[in-house]
Amino acid sequence: MSQLHIVSAPKEEPPALHARAMDNLKYIRETMERATAFTNISGGGQVAIGVTALVASAIAARQSVFKNWLAVWCAEVVVALLIAGWSMDRKARAAKMPLLSGPGRKVAFSLSPPILAGALLTVALYRAGLVNAIPGLWLLLYGTGVITGGMFSISVVPLMGICFMALGAVALMAPPGFADWFMAAGFGGLHIVFGIVIARRYGG
Amino acid sequence: MARQSALKESTQKKQRALQEVRSAKAEHPAPGLDRLIHERLRLGIVSALAANETLTFNDLKSLMNTTDGNLSVHARKLEDAGYIAVTKSFEDRLPKTEYKLTAAGQRALESYLSHMETIIGQMRNR
Numbered sequence: 001m002s003q004l005h006i007v008s009a010p011k012e013e014p015p016a017l018h019a020r021a022m023d024n025l026k027y028i029r030e031t032m033e034r035a036t037a038f039t040n041i042s043g044g045g046q047v048a049i050g051v052t053a054l055v056a057s058a059i060a061a062r063q064s065v066f067k068n069w070l071a072v073w074c075a076e077v078v079v080a081l082l083i084a085g086w087s088m089d090r091k092a093r094a095a096k097m098p099l100l101s102g103p104g105r106k107v108a109f110s111l112s113p114p115i116l117a118g119a120l121l122t123v124a125l126y127r128a129g130l131v132n133a134i135p136g137l138w139l140l141l142y143g144t145g146v147i148t149g150g151m152f153s154i155s156v157v158p159l160m161g162i163c164f165m166a167l168g169a170v171a172l173m174a175p176p177g178f179a180d181w182f183m184a185a186g187f188g189g190l191h192i193v194f195g196i197v198i199a200r201r202y203g204g
Numbered sequence: 205m206a207r208q209s210a211l212k213e214s215t216q217k218k219q220r221a222l223q224e225v226r227s228a229k230a231e232h233p234a235p236g237l238d239r240l241i242h243e244r245l246r247l248g249i250v251s252a253l254a255a256n257e258t259l260t261f262n263d264l265k266s267l268m269n270t271t272d273g274n275l276s277v278h279a280r281k282l283e284d285a286g287y288i289a290v291t292k293s294f295e296d297r298l299p300k301t302e303y304k305l306t307a308a309g310q311r312a313l314e315s316y317l318s319h320m321e322t323i324i325g326q327m328r329n330r
Contacts (some may be wrong), residue, residue: 018324
């Protein structure tokens with residue numbers, strides 16, 4: 001029996017060891033990804049997005065033609081995405097771990113379907129001449145994206161999503177003249193307020 | 205017939221013994237392994253802190269999906285080893301415990317990672 005140990009154990013042992021090592025690496029990677037998705041929403045970046053959104057809403061409010069108003073906000077979306085990408089990448093890099101594979105992936109995946117839906121509905125509403133519903137729709141859909149994207153994150157993120165949804169719901173019911181105020185309050189105000197909270201509590 | 209069943213029994217015995225050896229080996233995968241960090245929850249704590257500057261006790265608790273007692277026991281072991289640093293403060297009059305990975309903790313995780321990579325690499329070279 002003792003012979004059996006000597007002969008068989010080394011033969012059988014490496015695959016198990018190897019599998020366990022792989023399993024350990026996978027666990028480390030998954031934990032890090034989860035932990036990063038947890039706080040990789042950059043508070044500072046969010047404040048910056050809020051400030052640019054305030055500027056955008058001020059410019060958009062002066063547009064008399066809806067197409068120009070839409071163009072201003074489309075430009076703001078591009079600016080916001082660039083800021084978000086850059087700030088999240090910087091925060092993820094601070095972790096200094098090469099193991100990390102796309103920490104923002106989860107958030108990006110859950111945020112993009114409602115944004116795509118919003119883009120399509122914007123076109124549909126524009127064609128139907130229901131442009132007054134667009135600000136409320138954007139706030140509402142952005143809120144849903146933030147809630148789902150923030151499910152794995154710190155609890156203030158889904159809370160921010162709920163605030164966006166509530167604001168969107170009010171905007172849909174409110175008279176059209178207030179649209180720019182709702183846009184400023186949501187994409188400007190909420191981003192800045194929650195951005196400060198995240199930056200203060202979760203390092204950047 | 206009796207001989208056959210005796211043989212069968214002895215084979216089963218051998219297999220059981222082998223299995224015991226294997227599981228014992230699995231518990232101690234390799235000599236020189238950092239046992240402190242090898243334990244699942246502690247490995248999780250260190251990994252989570254490697255991805256974040258700091259995490260609070262509650263952050264870690266919800267991330268690791270564990271209990272207060274379990275987390276504090278394992279965090280204490282890591283703290284005693286100097287792998288993580290703990291700061292206790294008050295926020296809005298509520299106690300707040302923050303954890304941070306130390307340079308020693310970072311090194312321990314890195315050497316654990318390279319240890320695992322070596323094991324995998326050895327397997328590939330066979």
